[in-house]
Amino acid sequence: MIEREQVLHVARLSRLKLSEEEVAALEHELSSILDHVDRLTEIDVEGVEPTSHVVPLENVLRDDLPRPSLDRDRALEGAPDPHDGAFRVPSPQAEA
Amino acid sequence: MAEHELLAATATETAGLIADGVVSSDECLNAWLDRAAEDRLNGYLWKADRAAAMRGVDPDSGAPGAGVPVAVKDIFCTTGVPTTAGSRILEGYIPPYTSTALSRLSASGMPMIGKTNMDEFAMGSSNENSAYGPVLNPWDHGRVPGGSSGGSAAVVAGRLAPWALGTDTGGSIRQPAALCGIVGLKPTYGAISRYGMIAFASSLDQCGPLTRDVTDAALMLSRLQGRDEMDSTSVGIEGGVELPSAVDLNGLRFGIPADLIGEGLEAGVRKVFEQTTAAIERLGGSIESIALPHSDHGISAYYVLAPAEASTNLARYDGVRYGMRESEDDLVSMYEETRGAGFGPEVKRRIMLGTYALSSGYYEAYYGRAQRVRTMIVRDFDKAFGQVDFVVTPTSPTVAFGLGEKTGDPWTMYLNDLYTVPMSLAGIPAISIPAGTAGPAGGGPELPVGFQIAAPAFAEQSLLEAAFALEREIGFEQEPQEVER
Amino acid sequence: MSSEQELEAVIGLEIHVQLSTRTKMFCGCELSFGDRANVHTCPICLAHPGVLPVPNRTAIEYALLIAAALECEVAPRSIFHRKNYFYPDSPKAYQISQYDVPIAGAGRLGDVRIHRAHLEEDAAKMVHVGHHRGRIQGSDDSLVDFNRGGTPLVEIVTEPDLRSGAQVREWGQLLRATIRQLGVSDVNMEEGSLRCDANVSVRPVGSDEFGTKTEMKNMNSFRFIERGIEAEVARQKELIASGGQVVQETLHFDPATGELHSLRSKEEAHDYRYMPEPDLVPVVPTRQMLDAAAAALPELPAERSQRYREELGVSEGAALKLSFDLEWAEFFEGVIAHHPEIEPRAAANWVTGEFAAELRKQGDQALGETVVTPDSLGALVRLVGSKRISHSSAKAVLAEMVADGADPLEVVEERGLEQISDSGELEKIVAQAIDENPAPAEQVRSGNEKAIGALVGAVMKATQGRADGGEVTRLLRRDLGL
Numbered sequence A: 001m002i003e004r005e006q007v008l009h010v011a012r013l014s015r016l017k018l019s020e021e022e023v024a025a026l027e028h029e030l031s032s033i034l035d036h037v038d039r040l041t042e043i044d045v046e047g048v049e050p051t052s053h054v055v056p057l058e059n060v061l062r063d064d065l066p067r068p069s070l071d072r073d074r075a076l077e078g079a080p081d082p083h084d085g086a087f088r089v090p091s092p093q094a095e096a
Numbered sequence B: 001m002a003e004h005e006l007l008a009a010t011a012t013e014t015a016g017l018i019a020d021g022v023v024s025s026d027e028c029l030n031a032w033l034d035r036a037a038e039d040r041l042n043g044y045l046w047k048a049d050r051a052a053a054m055r056g057v058d059p060d061s062g063a064p065g066a067g068v069p070v071a072v073k074d075i076f077c078t079t080g081v082p083t084t085a086g087s088r089i090l091e092g093y094i095p096p097y098t099s100t101a102l103s104r105l106s107a108s109g110m111p112m113i114g115k116t117n118m119d120e121f122a123m124g125s126s127n128e129n130s131a132y133g134p135v136l137n138p139w140d141h142g143r144v145p146g147g148s149s150g151g152s153a154a155v156v157a158g159r160l161a162p163w164a165l166g167t168d169t170g171g172s173i174r175q176p177a178a179l180c181g182i183v184g185l186k187p188t189y190g191a192i193s194r195y196g197m198i199a200f201a202s203s204l205d206q207c208g209p210l211t212r213d214v215t216d217a218a219l220m221l222s223r224l225q226g227r228d229e230m231d232s233t234s235v236g237i238e239g240g241v242e243l244p245s246a247v248d249l250n251g252l253r254f255g256i257p258a259d260l261i262g263e264g265l266e267a268g269v270r271k272v273f274e275q276t277t278a279a280i281e282r283l284g285g286s287i288e289s290i291a292l293p294h295s296d297h298g299i300s301a302y303y304v305l306a307p308a309e310a311s312t313n314l315a316r317y318d319g320v321r322y323g324m325r326e327s328e329d330d331l332v333s334m335y336e337e338t339r340g341a342g343f344g345p346e347v348k349r350r351i352m353l354g355t356y357a358l359s360s361g362y363y364e365a366y367y368g369r370a371q372r373v374r375t376m377i378v379r380d381f382d383k384a385f386g387q388v389d390f391v392v393t394p395t396s397p398t399v400a401f402g403l404g405e406k407t408g409d410p411w412t413m414y415l416n417d418l419y420t421v422p423m424s425l426a427g428i429p430a431i432s433i434p435a436g437t438a439g440p441a442g443g444g445p446e447l448p449v450g451f452q453i454a455a456p457a458f459a460e461q462s463l464l465e466a467a468f469a470l471e472r473e474i475g476f477e478q479e480p481q482e483v484e485r
Numbered sequence C: 001m002s003s004e005q006e007l008e009a010v011i012g013l014e015i016h017v018q019l020s021t022r023t024k025m026f027c028g029c030e031l032s033f034g035d036r037a038n039v040h041t042c043p044i045c046l047a048h049p050g051v052l053p054v055p056n057r058t059a060i061e062y063a064l065l066i067a068a069a070l071e072c073e074v075a076p077r078s079i080f081h082r083k084n085y086f087y088p089d090s091p092k093a094y095q096i097s098q099y100d101v102p103i104a105g106a107g108r109l110g111d112v113r114i115h116r117a118h119l120e121e122d123a124a125k126m127v128h129v130g131h132h133r134g135r136i137q138g139s140d141d142s143l144v145d146f147n148r149g150g151t152p153l154v155e156i157v158t159e160p161d162l163r164s165g166a167q168v169r170e171w172g173q174l175l176r177a178t179i180r181q182l183g184v185s186d187v188n189m190e191e192g193s194l195r196c197d198a199n200v201s202v203r204p205v206g207s208d209e210f211g212t213k214t215e216m217k218n219m220n221s222f223r224f225i226e227r228g229i230e231a232e233v234a235r236q237k238e239l240i241a242s243g244g245q246v247v248q249e250t251l252h253f254d255p256a257t258g259e260l261h262s263l264r265s266k267e268e269a270h271d272y273r274y275m276p277e278p279d280l281v282p283v284v285p286t287r288q289m290l291d292a293a294a295a296a297l298p299e300l301p302a303e304r305s306q307r308y309r310e311e312l313g314v315s316e317g318a319a320l321k322l323s324f325d326l327e328w329a330e331f332f333e334g335v336i337a338h339h340p341e342i343e344p345r346a347a348a349n350w351v352t353g354e355f356a357a358e359l360r361k362q363g364d365q366a367l368g369e370t371v372v373t374p375d376s377l378g379a380l381v382r383l384v385g386s387k388r389i390s391h392s393s394a395k396a397v398l399a400e401m402v403a404d405g406a407d408p409l410e411v412v413e414e415r416g417l418e419q420i421s422d423s424g425e426l427e428k429i430v431a432q433a434i435d436e437n438p439a440p441a442e443q444v445r446s447g448n449e450k451a452i453g454a455l456v457g458a459v460m461k462a463t464q465g466r467a468d469g470g471e472v473t474r475l476l477r478r479d480l481g482l
C-alpha cells in the first residue's frame, strides 16, 4: 500500500511535478502494481545471488587514448539556455 | 519491374534484385520513399528525403542487403535527424552522433527511410504511450499494433517499409511482430551494441530486426551483430550469422513450459499454438513438457527491475543540456516542471515505481529480491536447456486488442508481456513468427497470432534454422486487409 | 557528559584525487585545466541519450598503484554503482562510483588506517553569475562547464584515526607526497586535483564511542585544514563544556576570518538510491595487473625517510624534508654518491639547511633552476668535514657557488679561506686577543663564561673567519684558566 505522502516523497526524489489528479491516480496505481509485485515474497531467495548482468564479461576496458571532442558550438547546439560557451541554469544557491 | 512486385518482395529478395541489376538501388529507394509518404498508420515520426536517407550510406558496399531501405525505431540516435524516443521531452532534439546499430546498417548500404513511432521511451505494449499519437494496426485500424516497437512492426506489416529495426526490453519486438503478423527477433543480450540506442532498462535492452520472414531477420542480424568498443556489455555472435536453410526439425527437442501456459490465454491463440506444435512434430521435432517454475514471477520481477533502471536512465532528461525546459524560476522548479510536462503518464508511473523500489528502506525488499528472482529464472532456463533445444510459447496471450481497451489498468497491460519477459530476464534470444490467425475473444476479424521460439544464449543460428523450417511448414501468407474504422 | 572530562578530537578524512590520465574516466575526451569552457565534451560526458561508459584502463591501473602504495587489500572483483542525485554538475543525474565493493579495501599509510579507496568520476564545474531575465527576484544563474566532468577520481577514505589538526596536516602532506611520487596525480590542492574533506567529532579521552560529527568540505591547503580543524575542535569542545550538543552539519572554514560557516544545514537528507551500474562489467584485477602495480611502486616517502634515518644516520627533520620531495632526495643521493667519504648526516643537513636557505635567499630558486651540482655541493661539504675550511667560510663559498656556479676549491684558494691549521699561529692570535680585550677577559676569569663570546669574535675577526671555532674556544678557556 502506497500512501499519498510516499507518492509525494518519491515524486520529489524523481523531480517530477505531479498534478493533484496524477497524485491520486498514482497512489492507487502504484499500490495495485505493488500488490502484484509483492507476490515475489512467496519465493524463497535465501542464499540466491542477485543478477544484475547476464553477460559473463569482466575487465572490458578502453585504452587511455584521446578521441575527438565535440566542437563547442555543436555541444551547445540543443541547449535550452546556452550562454557564454556554457550551459546556463537557475542557480542552486538561489534555492530557499 | 512493376512497383507492386518490388513492394511484394522480401528484403532478401530485393537485395538479390539489386545485386542482379534487375532494379537499381535508386529505383528501390524511390519506390519505398513513396510508400512511406503514404503512411496512414501514424507509423513514422520522421520521414527521410533522398539525401537524408542516403546520409552515411555506402551504396556500393556490396554487403548482403545493400540497397534495401530500412525503417528505424525512433530510439536510435541519428546525427542530424530528430530523435524523440516517442517523448515530448526530446521534442526537437537532434543528436550529435549516430548509434552503432544504425551505423552498421548504413555501412552495409541500407538507406534509412524514416524513424518509426513507438511507446514513449519504449515503455508500453500497445504504442498508445507515444507522445505523438498511437500507431494503428494495419490489420484493423481500430486495434493496437503492440509495442513498444509498434511503428516498426506496423510499417513492415503495412508494406510501408521492407524491414525495420526495433528494440526489445521485455517483448517490444516480439509482441508487436506477433500482433502485426510479421517476424520479430530479439537477439541474445550483448549480440548487438546498445551504443546510441536510447536506454530504457540497460540490463535488458537489446535491438533486433522486424521483418517479413525469417531469412530477412537473419540477414539483418548478420549485419547488426558484433562486438563494439563503445559498449562494454557487447559481445557479438561468434562465427557470425548465415541465412538459414534447414528443411526439417529432425532430432530437435522443443519444450513447452506448462506452468506458464495457463490462464489468460485466448482460446484462438491457444488453438494456433497447438497447431504449430503439431507442425513441429510433422517436421521431426519432439515436444516435451518442461518446468520454468519461476517464470510466472517474471512479470513481477521485470516490473521492479526495468522501472528501477529506467528511473535512473531517465534522470538525465533535466532541461540542462538538450531537449525541452519548462520554468526558469529556480533550479528545483526547472527540474520538476520540465520532467512533469515532458514525460507522459506511463513513463511517470515507471519512474515513480523504480524510484520507490530503489529508495532507502525498500531496495532489498524490491530491487534486491527481484534480482534474486531473476537469478532463479536464469537457472530455470539453464536447466531447461539441459533437456531441450528450444523453449516455445505463444508470443502474446491475445491477438491485437482495441485501442483504449487496456489503458485503464496498468497491470492488465503489463500481462501482455507474460511470455516474452522471462527470455529478456535470462538474456536469451527469442523469435516470434506468424503462425496463423484467430478471432479476438470479443469477436471480430481474424488477426495474426505469433509463435515464440527461444534458444540458449548466442544460439541465434540454430534458432533461425528452426524458425525457418517451421515458417515454411506453417506457410503463413495472409496480408493485412486494412480494415479502416 | 561531565564538563570536567578531558575531550579528544576524532578525525577521519575523505580525499578525492584526480588522476592524471590523458582522457576521462568513461570517454575519450582529453583532460584539461584552464581551457575555455566546454571544449572537452562529447555525447558521453554530456550524457546524451543512448551513450554508454567504457572505463579507462589507465585509471584502473592508477587506482591499483594507489592501492599498492596504501597497502590496501585489492578486491578480487569490484563493481561500479550509480549514485543518483539531481544537480546541474552531474549530467546523467547519477555519478558512476563504487559502493559496497570498492576496488581497494583496508590499508594503511604511516600511523593512519585506510578504510577504503574507490574509483569514480568527477563532477562538472559550476560558476555562479548574476541574475538574468525572467527570473524571480533575487535569484541568480549558474554556468555549467563540463570540461572537468568525468575526470577519473580515486576517493580515499581513512579510518577516524587522526587526533589533531596538526596531525592531519602532517599526514595529509605525507599522503600527497606519496601520491605525487606514484606519478598518478598532480595532487595540486589549489587546482583541485587533491581535495580533502574532514569529519570531525570530539569525545572523552579513553572512550571508544564516537560523538556527533561535522563535515568540513573542500579546504584547499593543508594549512587551512589544520586551522579549520583546530577551530572546529575548539568549537565542539566549548559547546560540550557549556552543556550543548554538536549538530551534524556541513561546515566551511573561511581562512581569512578564521570563522566557520554552516553550509546547507537544512539540506534534505540524501537518498542516493545506489544501484549496480548495468552498463559496466566487473573489474577483476588479474595477476598481471597486480604484479605491474607492485613493480611500478617506487620507494615511497615513509620508507625513504626510514632508510635515511636508520641506514644513513640522517636527522629526522632532514630525512622528512628529503623524502617528501623526490627532487631533493635525488639531489641528496647525488651528493653522497659523488663523495662516499663524507658523512650522509652532514650532507643531508647542508642540502636541507644552508643550501636550501641560500637558494631561497638568491631569488627563491627552485632546485631544478640552480647551477650548483650535487658533486660541487659535496666537495664543499667535504672541505668542511675535513676541517680545511670553517663553517662560516663555507657559507661564503656557498653563496658564490649559488650565484655563479663557482667551484668551491677554487674559491677557497683564491680567497685564502683555508682554515689556520698551525696551532702555534692560532695560539699567538688568541693571546693577543686576551691582551687587547682586558675587560671581557677579566669577566671570564671571574666566572662569567658568557663573556667569552666577545673574545671568540675578536679571534675570528683577526683570522677573517678562517679559524675553527671549537679550537678557538678551547684555547681561550685554557688561557683564561677555566
Ligand SMILES: [Mg+2]
Residues within 6 Å of the ligand: C016, C120, C155
Ligand atoms: Mg566521492
Ligand SMILES: [Zn+2]
Residues within 6 Å of the ligand: C024, C027, C028, C029, C040, C041, C042, C043, C044, C045, C046, C150
Ligand atoms: Zn567526453
